[in-house]
Amino acid sequence: MTGCPTFLSVGERAEFGRTLSAADIAAFAELSGDHDPVHVDAAFASRTAFGRIIAHGALVMGLLSTTASMMSRRSVERGSPGTPVSAGYDRIRFTRPVFAGDALTARYVIEEVDDARGRTRSRVEVVNGAGETCLVGTHILAWVRAPA
Amino acid sequence: MTGCPTFLSVGERAEFGRTLSAADIAAFAELSGDHDPVHVDAAFASRTAFGRIIAHGALVMGLLSTTASMMSRRSVERGSPGTPVSAGYDRIRFTRPVFAGDALTARYVIEEVDDARGRTRSRVEVVNGAGETCLVGTHILAWVRAPA
Numbered sequence: 001m002t003g004c005p006t007f008l009s010v011g012e013r014a015e016f017g018r019t020l021s022a023a024d025i026a027a028f029a030e031l032s033g034d035h036d037p038v039h040v041d042a043a044f045a046s047r048t049a050f051g052r053i054i055a056h057g058a059l060v061m062g063l064l065s066t067t068a069s070m071m072s073r074r075s076v077e078r079g080s081p082g083t084p085v086s087a088g089y090d091r092i093r094f095t096r097p098v099f100a101g102d103a104l105t106a107r108y109v110i111e112e113v114d115d116a117r118g119r120t121r122s123r124v125e126v127v128n129g130a131g132e133t134c135l136v137g138t139h140i141l142a143w144v145r146a147p148a
Numbered sequence: 149m150t151g152c153p154t155f156l157s158v159g160e161r162a163e164f165g166r167t168l169s170a171a172d173i174a175a176f177a178e179l180s181g182d183h184d185p186v187h188v189d190a191a192f193a194s195r196t197a198f199g200r201i202i203a204h205g206a207l208v209m210g211l212l213s214t215t216a217s218m219m220s221r222r223s224v225e226r227g228s229p230g231t232p233v234s235a236g237y238d239r240i241r242f243t244r245p246v247f248a249g250d251a252l253t254a255r256y257v258i259e260e261v262d263d264a265r266g267r268t269r270s271r272v273e274v275v276n277g278a279g280e281t282c283l284v285g286t287h288i289l290a291w292v293r294a295p296a
Contacts, residue, residue: 050231
């Protein structure tokens with residue numbers, strides 16, 4: 001890769017809100033194959049340290065996928081010649097459980113822009129309706145160019 | 149947290165195989181809110197560097213959720229008094245795109261066990277049917293005890 005103008009700036013933000021229902025969590029159990037009872041069995045979950053069904057971490061990360069795509073779209077609309085794709089995540093921490101019915105907000109803030117490499121690093125977080133942080137970490141977008 | 153016996157050992161492995169269909173990717177777009185055309189619009193995707201629809205990274209990470217839950221279950225079945233939960237991921241990298249129809253295998257190998265903290269660190273990876281690595285990283289499980 002020979003770099004790519006991203007047309008994004010440090011400090012730019014994207015935000016996306018969504019409430020994950022018990023049905024959403026059950027649907028993700030089907031998609032992922034993870035039918036762990038803490039995610040799908042209310043009676044079992046009531047006997048755990050959490051007391052009720054919790055969402056899969058990867059499902060909560062899905063909301064960040066949406067904010068990353070909002071940034072990608074801006075980059076393309078502003079004229080970037082590359083395709084921005086998710087390159088990875090650093091130091092993701094699930095700091096509080098997410099319960100069915102929690103009104104979540106995913107936030108994405110660009111912290112570094114490297115046009116020479118075609119790359120951005122961004123702080124990501126997901127907070128619940130009480131304003132408590134459930135997930136924090138860093139996301140990396142990389143711009144890929146179509147083969148010549 | 150005052151630590152917790154995990155009853156897991158360095159070198160233990162879990163593996164889970166699944167083929168993600170275009171319908172699975174579309175279903176995850178609904179769940180996550182990420183309807184980026186690279187994930188749901190075949191005509192658009194054909195004009196990107198990838199040439200066809202790719203799966204969301206968070207959906208691919210869902211397969212690792214299943215392997216982590218396989219480990220959690222072993223821990224509980226062996227008598228751990230805690231509830232193992234996903235604490236986070238370090239240095240996740242999406243090294244190749246995942247396409248609809250790819251026969252994926254998720255692999256989970258325990259690399260560190262810390263009973264004093266009630267924590268394990270594991271190498272995670274997802275490979276496609278050609279044996280190519282699509283995702284690598286580290287997953288952290290933490291054992292939580294019910295309040296006394």
